[in-house]
Amino acid sequence: MKQLTIISGKGGTGKTSITAAFASLADAVLADCDVDASDLHLILKPDVKKKEIFHGMEVASVDKSKCIDCKKCYESCKFGAIDEDINIIRESCEGCGVCEYVCPTDAIEMIKRDSGYSYISETRFGPMSHATLMTAEEASGELVAVVRENAKKLAKEYGKELIIIDGPPGVGCPVISSITGVDLVLVVTEPTLSAIHDLERILEVAAHFDVPAVVCINKYDINEEKTADIEKYCSDMGITIAGKLPYDTVFTDAMIHEKSVVEFSDGKISEKIKAMWEKIENMLSLA
């Protein structure tokens, strides 16, 4: 079984639109690992078959009737998650259990924290694994791990040889959790100075975790000079450009109609995405 993750470093370069287009071309399990602000479901319209609560790290809970106000917990907490009046600041608590350990009267207990939901769904393109993080919750890296685990189970169950993962922006914990151990990452970038800056960082992350990367330059014609810079940079680094897509309002139009670009239009963009997909499929079969 092969895994492909689509990432970008910078947000808004077109990750999810391209993932949705691939979904309509491939015979794969789809996984949305952007659990923080997920959008893939807006195109794939999943029919949820199974929903499970996700517990992140535990959270401290104080029994005020047992508390003797010794402040040992307040002094020991490294996360500033307990205030001077011994109230737990839920958003700051990382669930380490130090307060529970130092409390002399057993007034603190670590309890389960409901942090989100994971879903197993069916879509018109195949099975899908996705999730939502509850408002102001953390542990998105762990929820990403759950989504990937569920996607693997689905692949076995449905006999699929490929998992396509829509990744989050950035270079931190959820991104690392989305790319470790995959066969290939596709980095979607655009010819802007900001995106190039972010591209360099995300490629370093992929190299750091030993994941092969290829690049797609989206909206390449908004600044052809910068596109040439990206091509030069990639060629110096020995990184393949899997495809170049022109700026086209069809991306937004398809989104409004809740369709993937490939479903929505037979135009030039769809042809280019198909060509890029064939190239990536070949690379994956060799990976």
Add this chain to the structure above:
Amino acid sequence: MIVSITSGKGGTGKTTVATNLALSIGKAQLIDCDVEEPNANVFLKAGMEEVEIVEVDIPEVDEEKCDNCGKCSEFCRYNALAVLPSKVLVFPGLCHSCGGCKLVCPRDAISWKKIPIGRIEHGRAGELDFYHGILNIGEIKTIQLLKELKKKIDRKKDVILDSPPGTSCPMIETISASDYCILVTEPTPFGLHDLKLAVDVVRSIGIPFGVIINRDGIGNEKVEQYCRNEGIPVLMKIPHSRKIAHLYSEGIAFVSEMDEWRNKFREMFYRIKEEVGK
């Protein structure tokens, strides 16, 4: 006054708004809180000076004292320690620096060792006082770096915080101390969906906020409809224009070439200031 520029969705124009706003008001402090992918200085082009290497504590085990009892790894909820028959392995990438292992060790065999997770740099662009943080590659301690970076906030000044995308910990850590939030969105289904998530967060924390619609003219009317129905003020609309897009691609803040926008940003800022009363 502290104003955070934030969004659920990435790539909607947070940094565009933060840098153009900061350059328009001039005498202010701008802090780029997107330590994973800091881009504000692409537009400011300030000469940056390193002011701090941010470090965190991780455990170091004295093998002379350690009897491999396993209490530390049993306590650690992050699986950052593994006790083997003859030695203890520490996984710095998993450690949250909670201090639990040191507390539970019966033989006082654990001490702290500092490891770097990133750096903070400072620079000036005209009268603008500017900081950003840069997380080391492969590092996951976004929040710890962000907390150190936020210590640079100078409350005597007007402060603009350029937030990371999303709705989870890095975004919340950034906006939590703000007097006002500007949510930047685009008029598309993805933009609207993620705006709603961001609104939930900002409302749950209880910070007053308004919306800027970027790339106005693409997509549809649903973001505006939503704002109207929810009674959310639309502070500004930045049109989808080739000129603005081109300046962005070249790393140029558009107010520096389109002077009329300076006033629009200034006016918006002073309206917010009046509303907040700071």
